[in-house]
Amino acid sequence: MTDIRFISPPIPHYILSGEDTYPAGGMHASRKDIGVFDLLIVDKGCLYMAEEDAAFEATPGTYLLLRPDRSHRSYRSCTEETHFYWVHLQTLGRWHEMSGTQISVNPIDDNPYVQINQFAYQLPRFGPLRQPATVYALLASLNQLSRQPYAVDRLKQQTLFQELLIQLLQETVQPAARHPQFAIAEQAAAFLRTHYRRPLSYAELSEAVHFHPNYIARCMKAVFGCTPLEYLTRYRIEQAKGQLVRTDEPVGRIAEDVGFGSFPFFVRCFAKHTGCRPREYRMRYREEAAPK
Template sequence: MMFRFTSPPMPHYITSGEDVYPAGDKHAARSDIGVFDLLVTTRGCLYLEEDGLPLTIPAGHFAILRPDRAHRTARPCGEETHFRWLHFQTLGNWSETVERELYEAPAHTGPSFVQIETFVFHVPRSGELPAKEMAYEWLEELLRLHAAAETGARFKQQSIFQQLLFQLQEEGSAAARDPQLALADEAAAYLRRSYREQVSYKELSEQLHFHANYIALCMKKAFGCTPLDYLTRYRIEQAKQLLIHTADPIGAVAEATGFVTFSYFVRCFAKHTGTRPKAFRQRYRR
């Protein structure tokens, strides 16, 4: 099980701390605390339960509790247990998922040049820390900064938290690799690298060592479009950049972004943006 976050905005750090429970002690029972609660055990073991789901967190492991559910102790600690906790939240969309999902921002249907690069990342609900000592150091530094009055302490905390989150999401991506989505991701990367060239389904198949129909099926699942549609949309976005940032003739822009003919470029550009290339350039270049 994983948490799926859509960004921007990125999840943000709120506060953190540490506790030591003697043998026989219990974690507090709480409900709807409104923030994600990241627990990292450094010694001993925590035995929790969240809405019936058991979460055992031995030393060197972590678990993330949801902000909208109740959690309590499943059984008391069997030995002295030291753990660190961290509260974070996000203003963006999030959900729970059992498999990794790719995400492609909706196609730009208007003439606007403004483009926000939206992406998703996955963080495991629980597991073993991929780099324990580094994670411990980051959590300790967060505590130190919490007590410090130095300028920029809050900004530094956010930076450290993002490093910790990146470490956890890297582990989540490796543990939840869907073969079809992985192939779609590989195909998309190849198309982005090769957008200036004439790419055929046969060539795509030879490069990825899969039948073209299967690659198309995987890309439909991941991005909601065929490889050709994906390539065309990417070429249009690159053409927008050239139309605004260069004075190259429109025909040269079409050629530089992989379009076979000038007329085909104009038709595709108008279809995806609602305006012709010349009008688009005039809007942003006075």
């Protein structure tokens, strides 16, 4: 089984939705390169769908996500009356298909702590619904809003679509369950974020996570694209950036507060990651915010 891995923001957005009923002998139209993801959710009967060489039997209580850049069709006619909902969605952000057992080795960004909080999540292409009634109700509400003429209804549709997306993500096996490396990397990252203000060692991190430091480092490199030390340094710098802009605290005190024991080392790290020294960074944003 494969997943679609989305990088957000921007978050995938709702375009159009509807529902169809096929009689016994009915078939889904053959289409190719339609430019949108096509989400199919069956609540009666069975859809026999193929996307190029991959075949799926979508039965009641399951969903299927078809790619926007491939051909899809029915490979077999319905054997009974079949009812299903469909949703067209798309994203302006990056996405790619990956094996359900694959762990991404690429960082989301060169600096995981950019000012816009980017994140990634994986949605299996095909799977069951644990709470189908909740999903069907959301789909019915989406379709009802399509008949309303006001702009606020379009906004409501986007909100409902995000609730639907969360439902689908909650229904699936979480990455940490399928990839132990995710769980180890997240546990290590949470420990570093919690204790970043004080000196930390690999031995202490190892004791907290209950794995060898080398293995923790490999897990974090695979998930976040950086070692624990690099993660900690970048996180500390991000905290320092916020204090430089929001407060009038001396730079040396900020360096100490975010966990840098050496002021010169803080300045070197800050310049390396931001391209300027801390005081320059502060003045840049103070000047931009100053009245003309």
